[in-house]
Amino acid sequence: MPSASRPAKDFFRPLAVGAPQPLHEVPARPSRAIHFFDPSNQKMAAKIPAMVGSVDVLLGNLEDAVKADNKEAARQGLVDIAQATPELGGPDSKTQLWTRVNALDSPWALDDLTTLVTEIGDRLDVVMVPKVQGAEDIHYVDRLLAQLEAKAGLQRPILVHAILETARGVANVEEICGASPRMQGLSLGPADLAADRRMKTTRVGGGHPGYLVRQDPPVNDLGVSDHEAPRSTYQQDLWHYTIARMVDACAMHGIYPYYGPFGDITDVVACEDQFRNAFLLGCVGTWSLHPKQIAIANRVFSPSVEDVRHARRVKAAMGDGTGAVMLDGKMEDDASLKQCLVMVELAEQLAAIDPELKEQYDAIELEA
Ligand SMILES: CC(=O)SCCNC(=O)CCNC(=O)[C@H](O)C(C)(C)COP(=O)(O)OP(=O)(O)OC[C@H]1O[C@@H](n2cnc3c(N)ncnc32)[C@H](O)[C@@H]1OP(=O)(O)O
Ligand SMILES: O=CC(=O)O
Numbered sequence: 001m002p003s004a005s006r007p008a009k010d011f012f013r014p015l016a017v018g019a020p021q022p023l024h025e026v027p028a029r030p031s032r033a034i035h036f037f038d039p040s041n042q043k044m045a046a047k048i049p050a051m052v053g054s055v056d057v058l059l060g061n062l063e064d065a066v067k068a069d070n071k072e073a074a075r076q077g078l079v080d081i082a083q084a085t086p087e088l089g090g091p092d093s094k095t096q097l098w099t100r101v102n103a104l105d106s107p108w109a110l111d112d113l114t115t116l117v118t119e120i121g122d123r124l125d126v127v128m129v130p131k132v133q134g135a136e137d138i139h140y141v142d143r144l145l146a147q148l149e150a151k152a153g154l155q156r157p158i159l160v161h162a163i164l165e166t167a168r169g170v171a172n173v174e175e176i177c178g179a180s181p182r183m184q185g186l187s188l189g190p191a192d193l194a195a196d197r198r199m200k201t202t203r204v205g206g207g208h209p210g211y212l213v214r215q216d217p218p219v220n221d222l223g224v225s226d227h228e229a230p231r232s233t234y235q236q237d238l239w240h241y242t243i244a245r246m247v248d249a250c251a252m253h254g255i256y257p258y259y260g261p262f263g264d265i266t267d268v269v270a271c272e273d274q275f276r277n278a279f280l281l282g283c284v285g286t287w288s289l290h291p292k293q294i295a296i297a298n299r300v301f302s303p304s305v306e307d308v309r310h311a312r313r314v315k316a317a318m319g320d321g322t323g324a325v326m327l328d329g330k331m332e333d334d335a336s337l338k339q340c341l342v343m344v345e346l347a348e349q350l351a352a353i354d355p356e357l358k359e360q361y362d363a364i365e366l367e368a
C-alpha cells in the first residue's frame with residue numbers, strides 16, 4: 001500500500017533508471033524453513049550444496065552469529081557458494097537463496113549489499129534486513145538495491161524481508177510492511193526484541209516457565225479461598241502479541257509472516273510447539289538454525305492430511321460456496337469455506353514442489 005511519502009502513481013516505478021520493474025504481487029513460493037548457515041564456517045558451508053532441493057530456503061547469514069573477524073569471509077563465502085551451486089536461487093529454483101545482511105548502522109551493510117547484488121544478484125531471491133526500525137530503513141535499502149540492480153543489469157527485482165526485533169520496529173510494523181513493493185515478509189526476532197524491550201528472558205525464542213497464569217484457589221463452604229492449596233499453572237506464550245500484530249500487518253499488505261529462531265536446538269518438542277503456534281496464527285514458515293530443525297519446520301508448516309481432507313470435504317459440500325450446510329454435526333458456511341480454501345491452496349502449492357506431500361495429498365479420498 002502506498003505511503004504518504006510515495007503517492008500511488010509512483011509506488012510501482014523503479015527507483016533507478018534501468019532497474020527492473022517492481023512486482024505488483026509477492027510470489028507465493030514455499031518457504032517453510034529458512035535455513036541459516038554461516039558461509040565463513042567451512043564445515044557448514046561444505047554441507048550447503050547437498051541441502052539444495054531438500055529445504056525451501058537456504059540463507060547465507062552475514063549478521064549476528066558470524067564473528068566480526070569473519071564478516072568479509074562470510075560475504076565472499078556466500079558469493080563462492082552461489083557461483084558454485086547453479087541450482088540454488090533464482091526464479092525457478094526449488095531452493096531459494098536468501099541472505100541476512102548486517103545491520104544498516106554497521107560498517108559492513110553497504111559492502112554486503114554492493115558485493116552480493118553485483119556478484120550474485122541474479123540468484124539472490126530475498127535480502128533479509130535486521131533491526132528494521134521504520135519505513136526509512138526500507139526506503140534506504142529499496143533505492144540502493146534499485147541502483148545496484150540497474151548497474152548489474154538485473155531483470156528481476158530482489159525482494160526484501162525485515163526482521164521485527166526492536167520496539168520501534170513493532171510500533172511501526174504496518175508502515176514497514178507497506179514501505180516498498182519489494183517487501184516480501186517479516187520475521188520475528190525474539191532475541192534482539194527481548195533485549196530492546198528490556199524483557200527478562202534470556203532465551204532465544206520459545207516460552208518461559210515464569211510467564212504463566214494460575215488456576216483460581218479452591219473455596220471452602222464458608223466462601224474462604226485456600227491460597228495455599230496446590231493449583232495448576234499454565235505457561236503462556238511470550239510472543240503471542242507480537243506474532244499476532246505481525247500476522248495482521250503482513251496480511252493487510254499481502255506479504256508473508258514468519259516465526260524466527262528457536263535457540264534450544266536440543267528441545268525439538270518445544271521447538272515444534274512454537275512453530276505450530278506460529279503456523280496456526282498465520283505464519284507461513286520459520287527459521288531453522290540447525291539441520292535437525294528443517295524437518296520440524298517442513299512438517300509443521302505443511303497442512304496435515306487430516307486438515308486437507310476436511311478442507312476438501314467442506315469445499316465439495318459447499319457447492320457454489322454460498323449458504324450453510326451441516327457436516328459431521330458442524331455448521332459450515334461461506335466463511336468456514338474461506339478458511340478451508342487457505343488449506344487447500346497451501347496444500348496445492350506445497351504438493352507442486354514436494355513429491356512426498358503430493359503423494360499423501362493425492363491419496364486422500366473424500367468419504368461422503
Ligand atoms: C538470534 C539470531 O540471530 S538466530 C540466527 C543466527 N544464528 C545462526 O545462524 C546459528 C546457526 N547455527 C549454528 O551456528 C550451529 O548450528 C550451532 C552453533 C548452534 C551448533 O553447531 P554445532 O555445535 O556444530 O552443532 P552440531 O555438532 O550438532 O552439528 C552437527 C553437524 O551439523 C553441522 N551444522 C550445524 N549447524 C548447521 C547449519 N546451520 N547448517 C548446516 N550445517 C550445520 C555442523 O557443522 C556439524 O557438522 P559435522 O557433523 O560435519 O561436524
Ligand atoms: O535475529 C533474531 C533475533 O531473535 O534477534
Ligand SMILES: [Mg+2]
Pocket residue numbers: 064130163165189191192
Ligand atoms: Mg537479531
